[in-house]
Structure formats: structure tokens, C-alpha cells
Amino acid sequence: MEADRLSRTLLAWYDAEARRLPWRSPPGVYADPYHVWLSEVMLQQTTVAAVIPYFRKFLDRWPTVLDLAAADSEEVMAAWAGLGYYARARNLLKCAQHVASVLGGRFPDTEDGLRSLPGIGDYTAAAIASIAFGRATVVVDGNVERVMARLFAEQAPLPGVKPRLKQRAAQLAPQERCGDYSQALMDLGATLCTPRNPACGLCPWVRDCQGRLQGIAADLPARTPKAEKPTRHGLAFWIARWDGSILLRKRPPHGLLGGMLEVPSTPWRDSSEGGAWTLDEASKHAPLSCSWHPVRGTVRHTFTHFHLEMTVVTGIARGGEPPASRWVSPESLGEQALPTIMRKIVRHAML
Ligand code: SF4
Known part of the structure; x- marks a missing residue:
């Protein structure tokens, strides 16, 4: 040519x-x-x-x-x-x-x-x-x-x-x-x-x-078939205070979603690490101790290398502010620097 x-x-x-x-x-x-x-x-x-x-x-x-x-x-x-x-x-x-x-x-x-x-x-x-x-x-x-x-x-x-x-x-x-x-x-x-x-x-x-x-x-172009993406599981803690504020936490500065705000959650693990969390296992990762109530359904999100499935539990806290956390009024949740997966969790918890 x-x-x-x-x-x-x-x-x-x-x-x-x-x-x-x-x-x-x-x-x-x-x-x-x-x-x-x-x-x-x-x-x-x-x-x-x-x-x-x-x-x-x-x-x-x-x-x-x-x-x-x-x-x-x-x-x-x-x-x-x-x-x-x-x-x-x-x-x-x-x-x-x-x-x-x-x-x-x-x-x-x-x-x-x-x-x-x-x-x-x-x-x-x-x-x-x-x-x-x-x-x-x-x-x-x-x-x-x-x-x-x-x-x-x-x-x-x-x-x-x-x-x-x-x-x-x-x-x-x-x-x-x-x-x-x-x-x-x-x-x-x-x-x-x-x-x-x-x-x-x-x-x-x-x-x-x-x-x-x-x-x-x-x-065209032809592609070498990709390995299937694994699914990871997590459990998010939707914690409300007496005045209706919700607890958000800043993620560690490095790694996936580093430095972004999150609804506090367990680590995300795939089936080789135990798969879906039971409430008993998960509650060890909760930032505050509460009496937990599961929200029906799951939140799904796909990252480049894995799918994520999150379950959500709600609890009412008497107070306290765990490290790297802050209480946010429900009206101002929309202005927070929340990544897409966390926005999905907010919508799911507020339904
Ligand atoms: S295949 Fe693509 S490059 Fe070739 S003629 Fe069609 S549009 Fe053009």
C-alpha cells in the first residue's frame, strides 16, 4: 500500500x-x-x-x-x-x-x-x-x-x-x-x-x-480469550447517629479507591479467601459496635480486574468518631467525594 x-x-x-x-x-x-x-x-x-x-x-x-x-x-x-x-x-x-x-x-x-x-x-x-x-x-x-x-x-x-x-x-x-x-x-x-x-x-x-x-x-482484531474475572465480596456498615448523620470513612491513601471516602466496609475477598461474609465475621471490621440489621439484596459493581458484590447492614450508633471518619448529614451525601460503588451503596441503603 x-x-x-x-x-x-x-x-x-x-x-x-x-x-x-x-x-x-x-x-x-x-x-x-x-x-x-x-x-x-x-x-x-x-x-x-x-x-x-x-x-x-x-x-x-x-x-x-x-x-x-x-x-x-x-x-x-x-x-x-x-x-x-x-x-x-x-x-x-x-x-x-x-x-x-x-x-x-x-x-x-x-x-x-x-x-x-x-x-x-x-x-x-x-x-x-x-x-x-x-x-x-x-x-x-x-x-x-x-x-x-x-x-x-x-x-x-x-x-x-x-x-x-x-x-x-x-x-x-x-x-x-x-x-x-x-x-x-x-x-x-x-x-x-x-x-x-x-x-x-x-x-x-x-x-x-x-x-x-x-x-x-x-x-478483527482477533483476541486471546480473557480469563474470567473473579468475584469479591464485602459487607458495608451503614451507621446512623441520633441526629440522622451517616458515618463515612476515608480509605487509606494507596490502593484501589485510595484516599476516597467510603461507607465503612470489610475488606473485599474472593472465594479463595472465604467469599461472602457472615455477619459474625464481618462485625469484627465494623468501626463502631451496633446492633445490625441486614438490607435486602446486594450491590454489584465491576472493576477492571474483578466483580464486587456488597451486602449492606444498618445500625444506630450512640456516638463516637472512629479514626479517619466523619459524620455527614444525609442531605450533604450528594456533595461528598464518593466513588461510584459507594454511591450505589448509599442509594441501596436509603431505599
Ligand atoms: S473495516 Fe474499517 S478500515 Fe476497513 S474499510 Fe471498513 S471502516 Fe474502513
Whole structure:
């Protein structure tokens, strides 16, 4: 295939069809590195539709990296609540503070320089370098992998075939407008070359696509079957005080949901560690001793590596404030930095 012609066709399609996203600049214009960085961190494991309101909220509140660097960490965590993968929010703040205090508020303009910042890995470094600074580097996400697998009819399965797909994308990259090329590939994967039913009739590469010509496009990329996710179990303690306040606790700073508020709960364990908790076992982990009443049903949530099933018990406490905990009025629960699983527990307990 002629790389030149393919990249030119793709860029012409992008000039006409680029998605309008709040962190994007129009085709041909470099984007603001703060916007690219913020959006790329938010987009990790999260859909574009879910990210847009969060991106707008962050930009309204903290229009520059210097504003974000000066923000209070609790406020940032509260603004992030609901987006998931909370380590990203902690790293976001660390990175902003580093850029502000060490680099005078300017992001480095090379992949190496960007990779040295807290929370920035290979992918995000490549995205910022190419989209904000025009560096000749190709950004490869799941969308791009799918397009390359189909264009070249690569039948070897993911994840092993990733390096070859990256190489394919790099071979087609133009000398100029590398950032637009990366974004065009992502847009093609997100809008036309979708996982099911690719809209080949509208695709700028319809005549060249080997996957389409061989009639196998919709089955690509192939994948090595994934091991099934285990299910973990936990029990949450919904504790009310005489004035109706509810006890919330701050989770330890590291690990899953580190530093976020929670409805106090037992550790989460899978079947090899005992599976579902009996009330007797669980009550040893309760922050206060109460007489417990089970809430009917369970709360389910899926994380990247496991499913979680939580049962909830309620109790009335006479008082006391265990370490890292606070009493919160039911009306202000909605304003707390509660991750999605904890919001589900709140809804379940308040039914
Ligand atoms: S022709 Fe179809 S399968 Fe091939 S890249 Fe375009 S949308 Fe994807």
C-alpha cells in the first residue's frame, strides 16, 4: 500500500469529519498541552461521553495548569468523584504541582520529558507530544489497533500483535501533521470502523482495506480469550447517629479507591479467601459496635480486574468518631467525594 496516498486520504477525511471535542483544536492547529493532558488522563479507561462534562467542569474551575496546581486536593477528588480510577486524580494534582513548581507552568515538549512527569506513561506522553507539539510520534489506542488490524487483515490475536499494529500505524504516518494523523485514526475507529458493523461505505480507506476485501473486517482484531474475572465480596456498615448523620470513612491513601471516602466496609475477598461474609465475621471490621440489621439484596459493581458484590447492614450508633471518619448529614451525601460503588451503596441503603 502507498503510505503517502493513504495518509493524505485520511487527513482529507479528517479535515471534513473531525469530531468536535472540547479539548481539541481544529485540524491543522496544535492543541493546548494542558487540555490534551487533562483529557488524556480522564479518557484512560473512560468513554468520551462520560469525560466531556468532567473536562468542562475542571476547565471552568481550573483554567490553567497553575490554577490546578494551587487547588485543594479534597476539592480535586470531589470534582473527580464518579469518574473512577482515583489514582489518576491524585497523579493529576501531583503532575500539575510539578509542572507549576519545577517547570514554571510549561509542559515539556518531548516524549521523554513528558514521560518523566508523575502519572504520564508512554501513551499519554506520545499523545501530548504529537497533538500539542507536533512531534513525529504515533499514538496507538484500541481504536487505532482495530483500524490497523482491519486495514492490513492482521489475524494474529491481541495483545501479542500490538507491536506489529503500532509499526503499521507508524509506517503510514505523514512527515507533517502527525498529531492530526493520530487523531484522525482515533476518529475513524470511533465513528466508522466501530467494533461491530463497520461503516465501510463511508470510509476513506474502503478500496484499500484488506479486511473488508477478504470479508473478515468485523471479526478483527482477533483476541486471546480473557480469563474470567473473579468475584469479591464485602459487607458495608451503614451507621446512623441520633441526629440522622451517616458515618463515612476515608480509605487509606494507596490502593484501589485510595484516599476516597467510603461507607465503612470489610475488606473485599474472593472465594479463595472465604467469599461472602457472615455477619459474625464481618462485625469484627465494623468501626463502631451496633446492633445490625441486614438490607435486602446486594450491590454489584465491576472493576477492571474483578466483580464486587456488597451486602449492606444498618445500625444506630450512640456516638463516637472512629479514626479517619466523619459524620455527614444525609442531605450533604450528594456533595461528598464518593466513588461510584459507594454511591450505589448509599442509594441501596436509603431505599
Ligand atoms: S474499510 Fe471498513 S473495516 Fe476497513 S478500515 Fe474502513 S471502516 Fe474499517
